[in-house]
Amino acid sequence: MREADKPDMLVWLILAAGVVLADQLTKLIIQRALADVPVIEVTSFFKLVLAYNKGAAFSFLSDQDGWQRGLFIAIACAASVFILLLLRKHRDDVRFCLALALILGGAVGNLIDRVLIGAVVDFLYFHIGEHYWPAFNLADSAISVGAALLVWDAFRKKSHQPRPEI
Numbered sequence: 515m516r517e518a519d520k521p522d523m524l525v526w527l528i529l530a531a532g533v534v535l536a537d538q539l540t541k542l543i544i545q546r547a548l549a550d551v552p553v554i555e556v557t558s559f560f561k562l563v564l565a566y567n568k569g570a571a572f573s574f575l576s577d578q579d580g581w582q583r584g585l586f587i588a589i590a591c592a593a594s595v596f597i598l599l600l601l602r603k604h605r606d607d608v609r610f611c612l613a614l615a616l617i618l619g620g621a622v623g624n625l626i627d628r629v630l631i632g633a634v635v636d637f638l639y640f641h642i643g644e645h646y647w648p649a650f651n652l653a654d655s656a657i658s659v660g661a662a663l664l665v666w667d668a669f670r671k672k673s674h675q676p677r678p679e680i
Contacts, residue, residue, distance in 0.1 A: 533619025566633035589626040616660030623653030
């Protein structure tokens, strides 16, 4: 890739900001739409709900008395700084930076919730029969897609490395 064709770090920051904006906007809409209605059944396998998760993924530590909020805020801040450093260092690696930008946007989106309201707003609720997936949000989706891209990127890099001669 020529130097002129390489994305600037600003591109990745704009993408991350777009994720944050979309995440916060959807959460605001859901909070208003579900203020008086507990659940909106969209399909037989998908509902919109309003859930406040004080824990991490899959409600990990959500039953604790509040100490976890500071921990999750610190982890999100540290991860965001680390991702910014990685974006700066690897700006030529498009797939890697795309993954990092999605993860950064998701982390900051959920961080804003933790700082402002003490919990993350979740609202997407899928199920098959009586088997429910934990509620999640757009930020969680961006983090998941970013993580999947990181795994894909790691496997692609490994498969493209020359085999050592024996």
